[in-house]
Amino acid sequence: MKHKESNFKSDDDLTIYFQYWLPEDEPVAIIQVVHGFAEHSGRYLNVVNKLVPLGYGLYADDHRGHGKSEGTTNYVDSFEQFIDDQKRFNDIIKKNHPDLPNFMLGHSMGSGIATYFAEKYEQSLNGLILSGTGNKLGEELSGFVKFMSKVLAKLRPKMKIDPKLDPQFLSHDSKxxxxxxxxxxxxxxxVTTRLGYVMLKKFENIGKILEKLTLPILIQSGSEDQAVKGVKTIIEDLTMEDKTVKIYDGLYHEVYNEVKDEREKVLDDLAKWLERHK
Incomplete structure (x- = not known):
């Protein structure tokens, strides 16, 4: 396995860090990983270690204001900045691997970014994988963010608020x-009021965006996800012919980081789906 690190410049001249993993031989397809809120690209090694030995290449960046990338922590001027960054990243991937199938895997907030990216650039992808997705944020975060008005998000966009996220509900694996x-x-x-507000609004509309898509889609979520909810509702909105939905009984938000036996089932399902669509 080959691992390299690099960066690119965003439209507004921020340095965006990314890393990628490739098999020793030519990859059979590329997966662009879009991570979730507050985390970074280095937290997807279970996915890397499952897929790269099967011949896939994985590219993952750190969002602006996250991980090793530049930008104000937990803040964006608009949600579209995330999408624009992913487009620049996708262009790099396609330049490096012009003839390979290209899939996008988005987790949590990243599932929202990936969905809106697919709405705008569907022809750039061969398939969409969403993990920890839904149409509303967890009860604590939703209740907290809902009190914020659009006026507050505009007038005090960098004001910090506590989203009350409990990391115990990320995974059953204490490690x-x-x-x-x-x-x-x-x-x-x-989190800043601006990011909290735009996340809430974008997630509320995910179902409407998914209705428009025609590309193959895989959804993988835990039935006990406390961070993002409403996945069963958006499943009803899926109109594409090629759709696969996996709801894992009892699992929490990070299905790729669950206890070993459970995550292996999730990763096996991911690998089987990619094998059918590469």
């Missing part, structure tokens, strides 16, 4: 939870 809590690249500080 994963401890690693998350102690990870210096994970942002444990408060």
């Amino acid at each position: 994963v939870v401890d690693a998350y809590i102690n990870d210096p690249l994970v942002h444990h500080e408060e």
Whole structure:
């Protein structure tokens, strides 16, 4: 397995960090990983270690204001900045691998970014994979963010608020939870009003966006996900012919980081789906 790190410049001249993993031989397809809120690209090694030996290449960046990338922590001027960054990243991937199938895997907030990316650039992708997705944020975060008006998000966009996210509900694996809590690249500080508001609004409309898509889609979520909810509702909105939905009984938010036996089932399902669509 080959691993390299690099960066690119965003439209507004921020340095965006990314890394990628490739098999020793020519890859059979590329997966562009879009990580979730407050985390970073380095938290997807279970996916890397499953797929790269099967011949896939994985590219993952750190969102602006996340991980090793530049930008104000937990803040964006608009949600479209995330999408624009992913388009620049996707262009790099296609330049490096012009003839290979290209899939996008988005987790949590990244599932929202990936969905809106697919709405705008569907022809750039051969398939869409969504993990920890839904049409509303967890009850605590939703209840907290709902009190914010659009006026507050505009007038005090960088004001910090506590989303009250409990890392214990990321995974049943205590080692994963401890690693998350102690990870210096994970942002444990408060979210800005602007990002909180745009996340809430974008997730509310995910079902409407998915209705428009025709590309193959795989959804993988835990039935006990406390961070993002409403996945069963958006499943009803899927109109594309090629759709696969996997709801894993009892699992939490990070299905790729669950206890070993459970995550292996999830990763096996991911690998089988990719094999059918590459």
